[in-house]
Amino acid sequence: MTLDRPPVRHRKPAAPELPGPAAVLLRLRAPAAAVLVLAGALLPWASVVLPGGAYPDLATLQFFDAPHLVTGFRLHLVLLGLAAALLPRARKPAAIGVIAIALVHMAFLTGLGALSIGGPVTLAAGALLLWAARAEPPRPRMELKTPPPAVAWLVLLVAFAALLWLVSATLTAGGQSRATNPYGGAEFLAFLGFGLAVAGVLSAYGVLAWISAMSERHRIFSIAVLLGCALMLPFTQAGTGYWMTVASSIGVYAATAIGLNIVVGLAGLLDLGYVAFLGIGAFTAANLAHAVPFPVAALAGAVTAGVFGVVVGSPTLRVRGDYLAIVTLAFGEIFFRAAQNDIGGLTGGANSIPGIPPINVLGLAFNEPVGGLPGGSRYYMISVLMVAGAMAVLANLRRSRTGRAWLAIREDEDVARAMGVRTGRAKIVAFLVGATLAGLAGAVFAHKLGTVGYESFDFSESVTLLAAVVLGGMGTVPGAVVGASLLFVLPEKLREFSDYRLMLFGLALILIMRFRPQGLVSSS
Amino acid sequence: MTLIAENVSMAFGGLVALDDVTLTVPDRAIIGLIGPNGAGKTTLFNCLTGLYAPTSGRVLLDGRPLEADPAEAARHGVARTFQNIRLFSGMSALENVLVGRHTRIKQGLMSALFHGPAFRRSEAEAVERARAELAFVGLDPAGDTPARSLSYGDQRRLEIARALAGDPAVLMLDEPTAGMNGSETTAIRTLIGAIRDRGITVVVIEHDTKFIFSLCDHVHVLVRGRMLVSGPPEAVRTDPRVIEAYLGTTECSK
Numbered sequence: 001m002t003l004d005r006p007p008v009r010h011r012k013p014a015a016p017e018l019p020g021p022a023a024v025l026l027r028l029r030a031p032a033a034a035v036l037v038l039a040g041a042l043l044p045w046a047s048v049v050l051p052g053g054a055y056p057d058l059a060t061l062q063f064f065d066a067p068h069l070v071t072g073f074r075l076h077l078v079l080l081g082l083a084a085a086l087l088p089r090a091r092k093p094a095a096i097g098v099i100a101i102a103l104v105h106m107a108f109l110t111g112l113g114a115l116s117i118g119g120p121v122t123l124a125a126g127a128l129l130l131w132a133a134r135a136e137p138p139r140p141r142m143e144l145k146t147p148p149p150a151v152a153w154l155v156l157l158v159a160f161a162a163l164l165w166l167v168s169a170t171l172t173a174g175g176q177s178r179a180t181n182p183y184g185g186a187e188f189l190a191f192l193g194f195g196l197a198v199a200g201v202l203s204a205y206g207v208l209a210w211i212s213a214m215s216e217r218h219r220i221f222s223i224a225v226l227l228g229c230a231l232m233l234p235f236t237q238a239g240t241g242y243w244m245t246v247a248s249s250i251g252v253y254a255a256t257a258i259g260l261n262i263v264v265g266l267a268g269l270l271d272l273g274y275v276a277f278l279g280i281g282a283f284t285a286a287n288l289a290h291a292v293p294f295p296v297a298a299l300a301g302a303v304t305a306g307v308f309g310v311v312v313g314s315p316t317l318r319v320r321g322d323y324l325a326i327v328t329l330a331f332g333e334i335f336f337r338a339a340q341n342d343i344g345g346l347t348g349g350a351n352s353i354p355g356i357p358p359i360n361v362l363g364l365a366f367n368e369p370v371g372g373l374p375g376g377s378r379y380y381m382i383s384v385l386m387v388a389g390a391m392a393v394l395a396n397l398r399r400s401r402t403g404r405a406w407l408a409i410r411e412d413e414d415v416a417r418a419m420g421v422r423t424g425r426a427k428i429v430a431f432l433v434g435a436t437l438a439g440l441a442g443a444v445f446a447h448k449l450g451t452v453g454y455e456s457f458d459f460s461e462s463v464t465l466l467a468a469v470v471l472g473g474m475g476t477v478p479g480a481v482v483g484a485s486l487l488f489v490l491p492e493k494l495r496e497f498s499d500y501r502l503m504l505f506g507l508a509l510i511l512i513m514r515f516r517p518q519g520l521v522s523s524s
Numbered sequence: 525m526t527l528i529a530e531n532v533s534m535a536f537g538g539l540v541a542l543d544d545v546t547l548t549v550p551d552r553a554i555i556g557l558i559g560p561n562g563a564g565k566t567t568l569f570n571c572l573t574g575l576y577a578p579t580s581g582r583v584l585l586d587g588r589p590l591e592a593d594p595a596e597a598a599r600h601g602v603a604r605t606f607q608n609i610r611l612f613s614g615m616s617a618l619e620n621v622l623v624g625r626h627t628r629i630k631q632g633l634m635s636a637l638f639h640g641p642a643f644r645r646s647e648a649e650a651v652e653r654a655r656a657e658l659a660f661v662g663l664d665p666a667g668d669t670p671a672r673s674l675s676y677g678d679q680r681r682l683e684i685a686r687a688l689a690g691d692p693a694v695l696m697l698d699e700p701t702a703g704m705n706g707s708e709t710t711a712i713r714t715l716i717g718a719i720r721d722r723g724i725t726v727v728v729i730e731h732d733t734k735f736i737f738s739l740c741d742h743v744h745v746l747v748r749g750r751m752l753v754s755g756p757p758e759a760v761r762t763d764p765r766v767i768e769a770y771l772g773t774t775e776c777s778k
Contacts (some may be wrong), residue, residue: 127749393637399645400636401622401629404615408623418573418628420598420690429633 009270026135030084030091033129037081037098040122041074046109047116049209069466072187073101076194079123080105086130089204091133096369097197098126101190108186142206152214156222164229167235171243188493189504208397230384234377241369245448249490252278252445253384257468257480258390259437266394266403266467267430268410269316273332274465277305277435279457281442283346286353286452294359298443305439306432313431317424320413332462347406352453359447366447368386377466379448384463386444387481390437395477397433406430408477471512473519482520525601525693525725526550527572532581533569541567543749544581549694554719554720556757560769563746565729566607569696572727573597573604599627605683605694606727607699611671617682618667621654624686627739657685661715677708681715688719695719696727701735704747713739733770737761745769 019145024324077098084094106119146152173191174184202208215222234244281301288297315327342349358367359382366382370373397403405426408416417423446452464487472483514522527549534542541564549555549572557565570576572583577777578594584590585600601626612620622629629650635643655665661681663674680700687695696701697716701709709732716739730736736743737757745752745760747769753760760766 038766249653328567396639397636400643401626401631401650402633402636404619404623405626406617407619408612408626412610413613414575414594415606415610416623418575418594418598418604419624419686420595421623422595 023283029128029135030088032203033095033125033132034081034085036125036128037077037084037094040080040102040118040125041077043118043121044116045105045118046112046114050340051118068519073105073190073194077101081193082199083201087201087205088136089139090201091129091136093197093200093204095126095133096200097193098122098129100193102126104186104189104193107241132179142204144206145211146213146217149218151501152218153221154209156214156218156225160222160225160229163226164232164236166195168233168238171238171247171489173281177250185494192383216361217485227388230388231381233384234373234380239374239377241374241376244374245382246489247494248376248379248383248444248448250485251380251387252441252448253322253465253468253488254481254484255386255390255441255444256381256438257465257472257484258387258394259441260435260465261469261475261480262394262397262406262437263430263434264469265473265479266398266410267406267427269427269430270321270328271312271431271434271462272325272329272459272466273312273335273462274328274434274438275459275461276332276335277336277438278442278445278461279308279452280305280308280435280455281439282446282452282456283339283353283442285440285443285446286356291358294361294443294447297447298440301443301446302436302440306436309431309433309435310362310428311440312435313428316427317432329459332457332459336454336458339457347454348452348453352451352455353446354451355475356450356452358450359444379444383444383448386441390441391477391481393433393437394480398477402426402429410475467509471509473521476519476521479519479521486520526584527602527694527725528584529568529572529578530582530584532568532571532578532583534564534571534576535579541749542571542578545746545749545751547572547744547751549727550724550742551725552720552723553725554716554739555725556736556743557727557729557746558731558736558743559746559752562748564749565746566698567749568746569604569727569729570612573602573696586704598690598692601691601693602696603687603690603694604696605680605687605698605700607702609676609679609683611679611682611686613670613672615671616668617658617663617671617674617685618651618654620671620682620686621657621689621699622650623669623687624657625654626649627690654685654689655688658682660688660718661685662711677704680704680712684715684719688724689730692724694725694727698729699731700728701730701732708736733761 022103080094080101082096082343083090084098102119102123106115106123106248106514109115109119147155170188170191174186174188199208224364233239238244238247256274256278259277260271263269263271263274281304283305284301285297288300292300293401312328312331316324319327339347340349342351347353358365359379366378367375370378397406405421405423408419408421409423409426413423445456468481468483468487470483471486472481494504529545529547532542532545532547533540543570545564547568557568559565567576571578574583574590574592574594574597582589585597585602590597590600590602612623615623622725629646631643631646655667658667659665661684663678663681663685671679672684684695684697684700700716701712704712713735715727719726728736728740737760740757742754743757743760744754745763745766752769753763753766755763
């Protein structure tokens with residue numbers, strides 16, 4: 001007798017066999033849709049010439065002047081169309097990607113009053129493809145064999161290099177600002193749709209599982225390669241001062257999100273005021289910046305935040321669940337208001353603390369360009385190392401007595417006690433470790449920005465951090481990094497949509513939670 | 525190690541769940557606890573494992589009073605399973621057993637952060653022991669299945685393995701065969717015998733009187749919060765008060 005059977009998905013029974021021509025038509029849906037995608041990609045999308053951008057001529061009727069130049073989203077559509085034609089398992093993800101690309105461009109071009117036939121044709125093709133893919137019987141999961149080490153290393157190298165390229169391409173997709181590319185936001189979103197479709201195709205053919213199995217087997221090697229790839233980012237097309245600044249901010253928030261992942265993801269303690277720990281670390285480092293070298297200031301920031309972590313953690317001995325969330329919410333608000341009112345002259349209040357010197361190691365200021373690398377590269381490097389360290393903390397604790405105790409508390413606190421877990425102590429340790437990581441990130445944050453003001457630590461930041469953890473996958477090691485990257489890149493990339501930015505952001509969150517509730521990186 | 529409940533009473537507001545109950549759990553025996561629904565069996569379990577603080581009376585473990593804290597009871601060797609299975613359902617079977625071993629694993633926070641040689645040794649020992657417990661109860665020693673996807677019977681076994689991993693002196697099983705068929709019940713009976721043979725005292729709550737009478741060295745009958753009868757199975761089975769409690773009386777028999 002089994003209690004928890006996986007829920008059976010009730011599919012509609014297969015359509016009854018239709019006679020003759022109708023059956024042939026149904027069978028031809030997928031190939032027809034693939035051809036239609038290819039056609040849509042090559043049709044004109046805009047009815048007037050649009051200025052600037054990565055594909056100015058191709059976005060208009062002038063396309064027919066230079067049909068051999070298939071670049072940008074057209075290239076993505078052609079690739080997805082070919083995948084749908086040749087690879088049966090790729091149809092569903094390809095369809096979703098095609099629909100996303102078509103919708104984004106149509107919405108944007110409609111907004112400009114310049115929509116032409118390419119968009120509607122492609123959207124129809126995508127819908128047809130999705131219909132065809134859904135009608136197919138479910139296929140067994142593909143499993144690929146793990147190759148010998150030499151091959152595995154090569155595959156891992158290629159995979160991580162591809163990941164580096166993808167990160168760099170995603171960061172730079174659509175350019176830097178509205179001034180250089182008026183439809184950068186649309187380009188970025190369309191690229192994201194393409195990226196998701198490619199990930200879906202790879203997952204359908206078991207490639208992602210294969211790579212993750214290999215990296216699990218060759219842990220040390222893959223960690224080294226991954227770290228190396230991350231440090232190579234300044235050498236790619238993303239290696240400009242602007243993108244380095246964006247990437248190092250992401251690093252700061254990713255390290256903070258990893259800390260929050262310990263508290264929320266592992267120990268299951270909902271913390272709604274978590275950004276306060278980032279703030280405590282930042283203000284501590286800011287106050288010490290002129291007096292002591294950076295490593296000491298960073299340590300002080302981490303320790304101070306850790307102490308406050310214990311202070312906030314202590315009520316958790318008495319309150320659980322919703323009530324704990326309210327207590328942490330109150331703590332976050334107390335910190336915010338205290339910082340706003342310059343309590344003890346420590347936060348500068350509305351003036352914030354300006355003039356924090358850049359990190360200076362061995363006479364080298366971190367904000368200046370070095371060699372061929374833009375300024376900010378070294379802040380990026382330091383934030384990569386910090387994120388790597390935080391990931392190691394999370395991974396190591398997760399597979400220890402302490403981490404198992406946290407998971408047990410998350411699953412069933414009473415039973416954890418009955419198994420001898422001193423739950424109060426374990427919960428305080430979770431807050432201590434999480435807050436320490438956030439405090440360390442705060443110190444880097446302060447030096448990188450040069451100014452720390454209370455506005456950086458309001459409630460919405462806590463919520464975004466929490467969303468990053470949930471979105472990425474609670475309790476997983478890469479989850480918080482993926483989530484933080486997405487949540488802090490999206491607002492940056494969606495500036496073109498100004499007023500609609502937050503709405504799109506919320507919509508993306510809802511879609512992900514609907515279709516992948518376990519988070520982008522799932523633990524099982 | 526002996527566990528003693530001394531004149532324990534437990535009241536929830538006006539409801540008296542236990543009324544002056546005295547129970548001695550001797551070393552290396554199988555003790556049965558039976559009684560009709562609502563007799564207070566699980567309440568007594570909760571008092572003995574530190575989940576409840578008795579309203580009056582006390583619980584003694586080797587002569588020392590037991591704190592009303594389940595974590596302390598577990599540290600002192602009182603382990604238990606639950607009437608409605610309560611596993612850490614999102615964790616793997618092996619991780620569940622490793623949590624059961626929590627109190628016996630020595631790892632500091634620093635060593636857990638850096639995974640040094642001492643840490644890896646203690647972790648390897650713990651995993652080996654956990655796998656042994658999984659095999660002991662008849663589960664796959666690999667234990668990588670999530671607890672929630674095990675079958676009902678295997679979930680009951682996993683609960684027992686988790687409790688055994690903490691080196692208990694007394695193992696308290698709350699209805700270990702509830703919802704099981706005949707052959708599964710027989711397998712559990714064999715398992716309980718094997719646990720006793722390891723030198724662990726087992727206290728069992730059951731409704732299946734045949735199961736209890738054939739397995740236990742001592743049987744206690746709890747009725748409406750009072751200890752009605754205690755003694756060896758043969759004596760308890762034929763005791764008229766027990767028969768009355770279970771079957772009721774008729775006008776004819778008076």
